[in-house]
Amino acid sequence: MSQSTLTPAGRTLHISGQTPQAEDGSTVAVGDITGQTEKVLGNIKALVEQAGGSLADVCRIVVYIVDRSDLPAVMEVRKRILPEPYPATTAIVAGGLGNREWLVEIEATAVLADA
Secondary structure (H helix, E strand, O other), rough: OOOOOOOOOOOOEEEEEOOEOOOOOOOOOHHHHHHHHHHHHHHHHHHHHHHHOHHHHEEEEEEEOOOOOHHHHHHHHHHHOOOOOOOOOEEOOOOOOOOOOEEEEEEEEEOOOOO
């Protein structure tokens, strides 16, 4: 796990908390922390790519989970989807998220090369 990441000069993309929602607003993978984390990181990937970057540009994430025992599964998905060096990561166990079906929410920061 990276305690810090040094990013080159560039444009900073701040991504608000992404949730396991499909395009129609429904919750994806209800009750499945792995499936929800994959969807959340997929949402982040799409936003970074829309801005002209890639997941390699993500330098920091903040993970919110409702069950501490889900953290190993979330970190396993993170290792599988995000490239090394992994982004600096903070994990917070929250009493709840915006929807009771959501098990995970992730914020991200990416530094993109100057356009």
